[in-house]
Amino acid sequence: MPELLPWEDVELIAELSECSSATHPAICPCDHLDKYRSISGFCNNRQNPLWGAANTPLVRWLPAEYEDGEREPKGWNQGRLHNGFQLPSPHEVSKKILRTSSMGKEDVYSHMLVEWGQYIDHDISFTPQSSGSAAFQTGVDYDITGGKSCLPFFRSVAACFLSFGSDIEKSLQRQQMNAITSFMDASVVYGHTPKMESSLRDPSGLNGKLVVNCKFKDHKGRPYLPFVNKHSVLHTLWMREHNRIAEVFKHMNGHWNSETIYQETRKIIGAVHQIITMRDHVPKIIGSKSFEDYIGPYRGYDPTTDPSVSNVFATAAFRFGHATIPQIVRRMNESFQEHEHFPSLRLHHTLFSPWRIVKEGGIEPTLRGVIGTAAKAFSANMLLSDEVTERLVVLNTPQHMDLASLNLQRGRDHAIPGYNEWREFCGLKRIKTLDDFQEVVKDCKVAKKILEIYKHPDNIDVWLGGLVEKFLPGARVGPLFACLIGKQMKALCDGDRFWWEADGVFTQQQRAELSRVSLSRLICDNSDIKQIPLDSFIFRKYPSGFVSCDQIPSINLEAWRDENSPGELKKLSAFKVCFFTAFI
Template identity: 50%
Template sequence: MVRMRTLGAMAVMLVVMGTAIFLPFLLRSRDILGGKTMTSHVINVVETSQLLVDNAVYNTMKRNLKKRGVLSPAQLLSFSKLPESTSGAISRAAEIMETSIQVMKREQSQFSTDALSADILATIANLSGCLPFMLPPRCPDTCLANKYRPITGVCNNRDHPRWGASNTALARWLPPVYEDGFSQPRGWNPNFLYHGFPLPPVREVTRHLIQVSNEAVTEDDQYSDFLPVWGQYIDHDIALTPQSTSTAAFWGGVDCQLTCENQNPCFPIQLPSNSSRTTACLPFYRSSAACGTGDQGALFGNLSAANPRQQMNGLTSFLDASTVYGSSPGVEKQLRNWSSSAGLLRVNTLHLDSGRAYLPFASAACAPEPGAPHANRTPCFLAGDGRASEVPALAAVHTLWLREHNRLATAFKAINTHWSANTAYQEARKVVGALHQIITMRDYIPKILGPDAFRQYVGPYEGYNPTVNPTVSNVFSTAAFRFGHATVHPLVRRLNTDFQDHTELPRLQLHDVFFRPWRLIQEGGLDPIVRGLLARPAKLQVQEQLMNEELTERLFVLSNVGTLDLASLNLQRGRDHGLPGYNEWREFCGLSRLETPAELNKAIANRSMVNKIMELYKHADNIDVWLGGLAEKFLPGARTGPLFACIIGKQMKALRDGDRFWWENSHVFTDAQRQELEKHSLPRVICDNTGLTRVPVDAFRIGKFPQDFESCEEIPSMDLRLWRETFPQDDKCVFPEKVDNGNFVHCEESGKLVLVYSCFHGYKLQGQEQVTCTQNGWDSEPPVCKDVNECADLTHPPCHSSAKCKNTKGSFQCVCTDPYVLGEDEKTCIDSGRLPRASWVSIALGALLIGGLASLSWTVICRWTHADKKSTLLITERVTTESGFRKSQESGISPQKAEVQDAEQEPAYGSRVLLCE
């Protein structure tokens, strides 16, 4: 009976303890569970798809949170291709739409896609988030619309407002080739045959046809290392294809880095069985689909090869220096110094380069400096394009243009003191964009195409042509313009003031500088890097030395977490995008198809190379376009063969002729300003923004120091006085003070002075956007800029449902409850894996409660189990006392002494009595 009472009391204690300890976990689980249900099957499918996509994204961010401080090459690649918020939202919406179709296929829905009503289709597009990005934008009708290009590129062509704009689909010059006709990549099914043969694994193509050791590369005897760096920089100005928002499979949530199976968006690069690598594949993530294409076409009753999957360009297609300013209002807001009256860009507040500015830091950390604690890790740089920190040379070019903008804006404000900060910013931006166009089209592209191909495909400028679509094409971005990877040198050379190898800054292999901005800040700044770019040669693209092992074996390599292979990534990306084969593109360019080894040898002029190609591909029509174009022998005076010269030339002509704001267009600059712009050059930009005092006249030509270098005093520069405004200002129309949270620029319309107002990103204009100077003064009061409450948007909430939206001035903040933390998208709350602080308080209070209950329970147990023993003890004590008294009488000891003597002895049951009393 006593034992049963004891066990019962202990059970009560365990229940109390378990409740106190596990209650916080139960409460957290309750937050995760639950969800709305809808009667509509189609809406239910979209919601299910949203859960699948968001869960995959959530798992990706949770894994990245756990790996914080241990970056893998795949993570670095993902970071470099991380889309800004608008691109990310579109990618997510497209993936929800695409997954919706896959859900409908798997469920074998009773609804035929052809029977879906227009209302239901519109609901699906709206619920997925695609609809707002598919509607045509409204183009403003103000004088400002003709003065400065919009940051997103939208409405450059007023008849086709999305041509060339950011976050629109890449152009298709030929229909894509997908294995299922509309979405599945080439090579997705290893048993799928092309002309009777499967496509060779891309890693096999790299190993047998592309890769060469660092020591075996041939250096270019004509062009400097600045040539490939400028190509990379310009590529980042006009194209960025966002990859999937998730690095985990939508179905099942498996991590793409841990699976070698094709599960969308995972499309891993298979490795040969005899590979020395520890894994059977390299991770690869598919590019996001553009809204309403591929599988998504079924939602619009158009599931066919007529509406295949397209990929998105997250940047503006135009040569507009988006590398400096961004391609969205959100990025532009991050880059501008809003407290500057001269329209300056933000600079780094922690470090200087001999008194000159560095790029500001982004929030994300880059690869760590050896031995540096995690808290002291140097972040990546913040620029108009997120890939600025890939290598120090690229970061250096970004930094040059940051400094050039601030130099120009400061000068313009000094010349025109009446200009608003926004006018100074926009004028400097317009000049910087023009210089990007001049350097690229005048100094860079002719060297790549050669004089004959440049005349054939580009030719002289004949003015803006509104029928030309400037949108960057898929084949240009995914294949042709990646020719530059074959010109990347495996070494980073840093030179001293005499343009000799720097004794304190030794040469570095390329893998030692990937995503390491600390090397720029802590190891000499820009000048040693820029000297090396000017005075050391590029790698020459040789047919059997196409890409060095720094790119094929050590891409983004870190200490012990693997590596990637750029050549295989390029080939896999082309297959992911469904690019047709090499011969299809030759035919597109008016070149002959090459069917036999003998015909191939006419274009490649290397029989050994031809034999290796045919051994792998088996059929000439199976050759990947990137490899085929790369293998062709150069045209005279060029650094490409005929196919890539055609594709690059056609694209550059479209970028020029289809751009309403091209610098040579008559309304963009005055004749005098255009003449000044033509004087400027990349060497002049270097002179004005570094410590170099001597430079080559052509930054892309290799030369010897000092004989081939000129003093900066001899390098022509622009006369900025040509930008001075002289028009008189009416006393009745004095320039007003800038409005809070907004600004204005001025222009002329029908001979009258006009102010056009705009609000900062996150604010909405209330009142007249445009005010005009009349005989009686301004025709209306200036507008005001009111904060936009983003949190009030219930249709497309800015934060994930796991987070609480908090409105702030000009923005919003997604807030998580402890122990959740914001993921890398800064919108989703991720479980940090620890108990919340409130739970620790609950546990502490629970422990106190348990202690009290334990004490009370023990007292009760003692009383229940020892009541009879206490009675026995009292009787025993009475008997002992009486016997002791008798003994004392017999021995002659007094009763008091006998009592003391007995008390010193341990009584029967003594230990139990003391615990319970």
């Protein structure tokens, strides 16, 4: 069989495999994208232009384990045995292992650590769901009254495995799509398609700014986001920060046109996302030793590294944070006490309710709440809050959902190999006996209960197995998730041609200024909060550990003052094009 297939055959394979039909030839610009990254991530890597691009399959670090080898999820066939046993239903595992009505002890970190993890996850991965629901035989669930019922489940949209040299077997096998760019590029702020990007920009097109809510502002005149149902306070901060920097650039570099102002500002915002995540967030999650072992110091752009988000990272490892979701969303006053006018809310009363920000005090009460509240330190016997296992609100679904069941079924839908396969992948010892598992979990009752339900250690779902491992020193995950998160983060920085530390992306002076950024400074510059910890991820009980915003370092944008001739920076559409055919 020839290595490359005719286009008609590729289209037929796409149809047979139920892949998305949004595939079309594209061209790779030669010059312009050397200065600014594309909105879709396309051509970040010139040798492999689809690496990390939006609407491409999540990569697999281990082969998929479909029951039929192609598309049937684990547990699809009720009579099929795995290592001699039937897989337990996700809801049974959720009810017997994962649910808790009590909260763990207070962590040394603030709830901002949780919020940032969720926020940055939305910047690097999003797997859309199909429009049709399905019920799985081994996934038949039971409601809290004991009556037999099914939770609706929507399979992830299939994406074609289309690349030069792909074979029929891989093309026919169901793959899941990452609908956004894998790069840490602030696509959560700017979008990942030209159409979406255009909708988020100021329609006047004269100042390089982002669009704002034209009806409402806070009491200091600061803008809000246009109304949608899912943006958080962090999105509002970034919109304000972009417009703040764009305004400075407009006056400082008067010869810059609106496109240059926009692109230069976007470039800075993307870099700040990378710095806060890799310097301030990830080491707290995987621990300093794992950070050193799996990531280490930056050594420059590596075009042989595929930065694409892996299926196991998106579907299991980075979902560890679901165990840290609180029951209560705190809202605090200027003294970081319960707000007298806007009391704290149960989580399910805040989901998809952006009007609360406008009508109930702006972003400040919620921001103070996530800064001034200690994160929940979960453990093997206290995992997911009943707010997300019994009262989770999901758009277009009339009933409350169970996040734990959804996560477990999602892993099976994606044919993710089991816990032991991933431990071996990471060079860790496979679990063979109860004693082995107890050594890893450090909770004898939980280890025993899991093996009683799954019957065989090779049957344990990777999300559950990774979640119950004892934390590494200074970390918030165990050795398996530290490995998987560390490997993914390493790929994201090494495989990104526009990583903020890469040669030629910023000048030495600009990099020095960027290294001064912090989440606390961002909050100070774009809200009415006047006192804050130097590191917003560290929990401090007010006023101890809080400093005035005047004491927090800020970036000096003078490093971006441009003395070049106007003509050099205005040629954004006149560039040479090399015709490199690819499919996006």
